[in-house]
Amino acid sequence: MLLRWLLASACLCLIRIAGADSLYEPSDPILQLELDTFDAAVYNSKKAHFVEFYSSWCGACIGYAPTYKQFAKQIASWKPFVEVVAVNCADDKNMPLCRDHSISGFPTVKYFKPRSTSKNDGVVYRGNKYELDKVERDIATFVHDDYKQMNHELLPMFEPVDNSKTLADMWNTAGPANFLGVMVQENPASIAWALAMNFHNDRNIRVVLARPQHPEVSKQLGHDANNRFMLFHRGESTPVWTSPSDAKWTDIHDKVMEFVTHVAAPPKGEKTPAVEPQAPAPAAEIDMSQYRVELADMKSTISYMLFQEIARQQVVEGEDLAGLKSWIHAVSKYAPTTTPIRRLLYRMDQWLQNQGPSMSYEDWTRKLEEVHTDLGNPLPREIEWVACKGSKPHFRGYTCGVWVLAHAMAAEAYKQEANNATFKPVEEFLDPFYHFVVKFLSCEWCAKNFRKEAVNFKMKEVATREQLVMWLWRVHNFVNKRLSGYHSDDPKFPKRQFPPPVLCSQCYTPDGAFDEEEVLKFLVRYFSDIRQDSVQAPPEYKVNEYKDGKLQAVGARHLNPKFAVHAEKVSNLEEAEERLRKEIDASPQRQWRDIEGYENLSTSGRTQFYFIWLMVIGIVIVFAYCKYRRNRSKFWKTFYYHNDFKLCPWSSDSTGRKYAA
Structure with missing residues (x-):
C-alpha cells in the first residue's frame, strides 16, 4: 500500500495539464505571475498590484482580455504606483494559488495594497471592470487612501494646494516644467489623483489639485469650477485650455498630451481619403471535424x-x-x-x-x-x-x-x-x-x-x-x-x-x-x-x-466497436468485485501468501518471521556441531586411510570400511 502511494505521488509530480496558454503576450504591459513568482512580486512590495485571475479557456476571460490590455496600456505610466498583473488559473500548477485566494469564478480581479503581506490583503474589485474610466479612478482612490494611511512620502502630491497659494506659488513647485495643470475637484478627487500619478515622471508638466473655493480658481472659472481642468503655459496668466466638467480623466490626458508633445489635432475641414469598397470574402467552407462526437x-x-x-x-x-x-x-x-x-x-x-x-x-x-x-x-x-x-x-x-x-x-x-x-x-x-x-x-x-x-x-x-x-x-x-x-x-x-x-x-x-x-x-x-x-x-x-x-x-x-454503455451495470461489477475480494481475504491461501510476502507484513509480523528463520538456522548449527563431536576421535583414522571425512557414523561393516549413507 505504501509503495502504491509513493508511485502515485511520483506520477502526480510529472502531471501537467496541457492547453493552458496565456491570453496575454510578453509585449503587453501586464506582469504575468505564477505560483512560484506571485508571493515575491506582490507581497512586501512598495507598489500596489491589480491582479486578474483568469482561465484561458473561459469565454468571459477571452472577451475581457482586450479590455484588460487596453486598461494596462492606459495606466502604463502608473507603474511606480500600481502594477497590472495576470494569473492563468487554467495552468495546473497555478491551481493551488487560485484556490488559496478563493477564486470562485473567472475573471476575478483583486487589488493588493502596497506592503501587502498575505492573501488576506487582497480585495476583490466589485465595480464594473469593463468601465475603464471608473476602474482607473477607483484605483487612484485606493492608492490615495493607502498612502494616506501609511503617511507615505509621496502623499503631498495627492493633497490640494492651500488656498493662500497663488498661481506663481504653484509654478514654483513645477520646477523646469513648461506646463502647469490645475485639476479642480472636491473629495474624492479621483481624476486629480489619476492625473497626478500619470504625469508624475513627466518633466514637461506639473499637475496639482485645487478646491473650487481657491481664489485663483474662482478668478478663472467662477462658480462653475468643480471637475474642471485648467492647463497653463509658462509665462501666461490665463489657461491655454480648460476642460468641460464632464470630461473623463483619459480625455484630459489626451488633450494635455497634444499640447505637451506639440501634436495638434487635424483640421476639421480635412477629409479622410476615400476607401475603395472591398469585395465580400467568400463564405468559409464548414470544417466537419468540429461536429464529431469524440470519446477523447x-x-x-x-x-x-x-x-x-x-x-x-x-x-x-x-x-x-x-x-x-x-x-x-x-x-x-x-x-x-x-x-x-x-x-x-x-x-x-x-x-x-x-x-x-x-x-x-x-x-x-x-x-x-x-x-x-x-x-x-x-x-x-x-x-x-x-x-x-x-x-x-x-x-x-x-x-x-x-x-x-x-x-x-x-x-x-x-x-x-x-x-x-x-x-x-x-x-x-x-x-x-x-x-x-x-x-x-x-x-x-x-x-x-x-x-x-x-x-x-x-x-x-x-x-x-x-x-x-x-x-x-x-x-x-x-x-x-x-x-x-x-x-x-x-x-x-x-x-x-x-x-x-x-x-x-x-x-x-x-x-x-x-x-x-x-x-x-x-x-x-x-x-x-x-x-x-x-x-x-x-x-x-x-x-x-x-x-x-x-x-x-x-x-x-x-464500423468502430460500440460501447454498449450500460450492457453491464457498473453496480453489478462493483458488487461482484467486492464479494471476490472478501472471499480472497478470508481464504487460508491468502493468509499464507501474506506471511510469505514479508514486504506486506507489519513490524511485528516481520519480527516473528525473522525469529523463526533464526531458530531453524540455530538448530542446523547445533546438529552439525554434535555430529562433529561424535566423529572427532575417528577423524585422523579416517584421514589416514581414506583421506576423507564424513560426519556420518561408521557402518557396521568394518572389514569393508564402508560408510553409511
Whole structure:
C-alpha cells in the first residue's frame, strides 16, 4: 500500500495539464505571475498590484482580455504606483494559488495594497471592470487612501494646494516644467489623483489639485469650477485650455498630451481619403471535424471537471454540496464512456452521497486519487481535445466538451428511460446540470447567462425525455447565436446553428425552419454515435436515405466497436468485485501468501518471521556441531586411510570400511 502511494505521488509530480496558454503576450504591459513568482512580486512590495485571475479557456476571460490590455496600456505610466498583473488559473500548477485566494469564478480581479503581506490583503474589485474610466479612478482612490494611511512620502502630491497659494506659488513647485495643470475637484478627487500619478515622471508638466473655493480658481472659472481642468503655459496668466466638467480623466490626458508633445489635432475641414469598397470574402467552407462526437473529448471533459473544477473549491457545503451530489450521480448514471471511467464515477458517487454537511478539497482530491489509481488511471491527466480543439489553445476546449457531454448524456437518458414512466428530467438531469454550471463552472459570465437562459427557456417545465433533449438543443443554439462574432468565437470554427443542413438536410422544412421531430431523431442518433479511435479513422460506409423514392441525404457510418454503455451495470461489477475480494481475504491461501510476502507484513509480523528463520538456522548449527563431536576421535583414522571425512557414523561393516549413507 505504501509503495502504491509513493508511485502515485511520483506520477502526480510529472502531471501537467496541457492547453493552458496565456491570453496575454510578453509585449503587453501586464506582469504575468505564477505560483512560484506571485508571493515575491506582490507581497512586501512598495507598489500596489491589480491582479486578474483568469482561465484561458473561459469565454468571459477571452472577451475581457482586450479590455484588460487596453486598461494596462492606459495606466502604463502608473507603474511606480500600481502594477497590472495576470494569473492563468487554467495552468495546473497555478491551481493551488487560485484556490488559496478563493477564486470562485473567472475573471476575478483583486487589488493588493502596497506592503501587502498575505492573501488576506487582497480585495476583490466589485465595480464594473469593463468601465475603464471608473476602474482607473477607483484605483487612484485606493492608492490615495493607502498612502494616506501609511503617511507615505509621496502623499503631498495627492493633497490640494492651500488656498493662500497663488498661481506663481504653484509654478514654483513645477520646477523646469513648461506646463502647469490645475485639476479642480472636491473629495474624492479621483481624476486629480489619476492625473497626478500619470504625469508624475513627466518633466514637461506639473499637475496639482485645487478646491473650487481657491481664489485663483474662482478668478478663472467662477462658480462653475468643480471637475474642471485648467492647463497653463509658462509665462501666461490665463489657461491655454480648460476642460468641460464632464470630461473623463483619459480625455484630459489626451488633450494635455497634444499640447505637451506639440501634436495638434487635424483640421476639421480635412477629409479622410476615400476607401475603395472591398469585395465580400467568400463564405468559409464548414470544417466537419468540429461536429464529431469524440470519446477523447468526453474523457478530457470529465477529467478536467473532477480534477480541476471541483477541486478548485476550498470547501463545498450546503446547497453547493447537494448540487454536486446530484450532478455526480447524473454523470455516473448517464455519461456514455468506458467501463473503468463509469466505475470511477460510481465509486465517487457512492462516497460523495455519504459526505456532509461539508467537504474539503483535500477530502475530494484524496479520494479521487485513491479511486483513480485503484482503477488503473482511466482518465487522462494531460488534457487534449480532438473535435473540440480550437485554432488556438484558448478557443473552444472545455466549454465545448461540457456541451458535448451534456448532449450525449441527454441522448443516453432518452434511451435508458424509455420505459420509465416515473422519470423526472428536471430533478434527475436538468437541475443537477444547472447547479454544476452555476456553482462549479468557473466561467462566471457563463454561469450568469445560464441562469437567465434557464428562466427564459422555462427549464422547470420540462416534463418528458423528448423535451429534455430538445431543451438542451434550443438553449445551446441560443448561446451560439448570442456568442457569434464575439471575442471567444473561434474564427476557424465560427458558431452556427446546429445541425447545419450539410449534416442533416431532413432537419429543415422547405422554408428553412427546423423540423423539430426530425431534429429529435437526429440528436439521439448523432450523440449516440461516439468515435473511440481519435488517431486512426475507423472504416466507414455510406448510407443513402430516401423518401418517396427520392434521395434525401447521404451520411457516413463508422464500423468502430460500440460501447454498449450500460450492457453491464457498473453496480453489478462493483458488487461482484467486492464479494471476490472478501472471499480472497478470508481464504487460508491468502493468509499464507501474506506471511510469505514479508514486504506486506507489519513490524511485528516481520519480527516473528525473522525469529523463526533464526531458530531453524540455530538448530542446523547445533546438529552439525554434535555430529562433529561424535566423529572427532575417528577423524585422523579416517584421514589416514581414506583421506576423507564424513560426519556420518561408521557402518557396521568394518572389514569393508564402508560408510553409511
